[in-house]
Amino acid sequence: YALPIRNGSPNLSSNTPMYPPLHAPAANPFTNIPGYEGIGGGGYLPPPMPLQPVAPQPGPIPDNWNIPALSEEAAREAFKDYVQSHCCYGSGPADEGVITNTESFNTYRLRLETFTENRSTEMAEKPYEGKSPVLGSPAPTPWEVKTKTPQLFTKDTEEIRVPYTSSVKVILLKGHKSKQCRDCNGSGKKEEENCSHCNGTGKDRCSKCNAKGKKKCETCNGKKQVLTYVKVKVEWKNNVDDHLVEQNCSLTDSELKSVSGKELYKITQIMVYPLHGFPNPDIVEASDRLIKEHQSKYAQTSRILQQRQTVELIPVTKVNYKWKNKMYVYYVYGNENKVSADNYPETCCCCVIM
Incomplete structure (x- = not known):
């Protein structure tokens, strides 16, 4: 149990209220400290002055927002690299296929990042x-x-002890060397014979203290006193949302999100x-x-420290090719020249999933 310290020593008078056991929820001793009345209630604390939305202003127009079409040579090399990365793909279509035409489907990606700081308190x-x-x-x-504050747009956390909120408590712990046997309910007998679990004593030996009646307190580290204080937990998060504007190129969102594009526009403020x-x-x-x-999601519970808005143009090229008198299609996309080729025409039997 914990007793308050007054004038440097425990006050053990009969009128001194006992603190609850340390493993039980404790009352909030900080309710009289301005700003900490609701400590332990959970959730983030609203910032003192939420930012207001910025009035719309004309944005800049990129000087060059088109990407040159991919050459047939580059499209073929990307296709060959793709085939070589698949052990079950034959090289015939990539080596012998005839490219009949290419078509560009450039895709825009807008990204908004909002770097926020959240604060919560606990005892x-x-x-x-x-x-x-x-x-x-x-x-x-x-x-x-x-x-x-850490580097902008990077996730981080910090826990800080709040100045002028500390107090000291004395820990008084009472232990028991044994407790009632759970098998015989303390009778020492089970089915008219001595209980084998407690050897007829009716008591269980305490395994936590090895029947010594005490062990080192994990809360106070054996010092019999603890320092109680308010802790502020600070979390920095980078909240990111993307929006893709594509031109029916048949690529999935996950494929397009896996590549980079040409940066057309970026602003940070x-x-x-x-x-x-x-x-x-x-x-x-x-x-x-x-x-x-x-603004709606983060401004009321977080402090918005910085925002970054970016527009990229992701190059996408549709390649039509002919192999063994049949027409096929593959796509080359992103600055990395990744390839997507559904229904590749030459695969071995081990690629079949049963």
């Missing part, structure tokens, strides 16, 4: 090391606690504005929608 305790808590000054509120004036109306609509969604 904490650790073994008391003998240093008196610093008193006499008002505790900073959760959002006034100083911390060092505390709050970005919708891309009004961008040449593609779908990008304009998506930019306006995502900015409003991020």
Whole structure:
């Protein structure tokens, strides 16, 4: 059990209230500290001054937002590399197939990143090391606690002890060398014979303390005192949403998300504005929608530290080719020249999934 320390020593008068056992939920001793009345309630704390949305402004128009079509030579080399990476694919279509025509399906990708800081509070305790808590000054509120912001747009966490919230408790623990045997309910007998579990004693030997009646307290580390304080947990997150504007190129979202494109536009500031004036109306609509969604999701419970808005143009080339008098199709996409080729015409039997 824990007793409050007053004037440097435990007050053991009959009027002194006993703290609950340490393993039970404890009352909040910090309710009189401004900013910590609801400590332990869970959830993030709202920032003191949520940012307001930025008024729409005209966005810049890229000077060059087209990518040159992929050459037949580059398309064939990408196809050969793709086939070589599949052990069950024959090289015939890649080596002997005749490319009949290519078609570009350039795809836009809009990305909005919102870098946020969240704060929550909880009661904490650790073994008391003998240093008196610093008193006499008002505790900073959760959002006034100083911390060092990590690199922008990177995930990180930090736990900080709040100044001027510490107090010391004395731990008084009572142990038992044994307890009632669970097999015979303390009678020492089972089916008219001595209980084999407790050898007829009716008591179980305590395995945690080896029947010594005490063990080192994990809470106070054997020091019989703990320091109780408020802890602020700070979490930095990078919240990312993408929007793809494609031209019916038959590639999946996961395939397009796996590659990079040509960066057409990027801006980083505390709050970005919708891309009004961008040449593609779908990008304009998506930019306006995502900015409003991020404002609604994060501004009330988080501090928005920075936003970054990017537009990429992902090159996609549809390649039609002929092999053994039949027509086939594959796609080359991304700066990495990845290939997607459904129904590849020359595979061995081991590729069949039973």
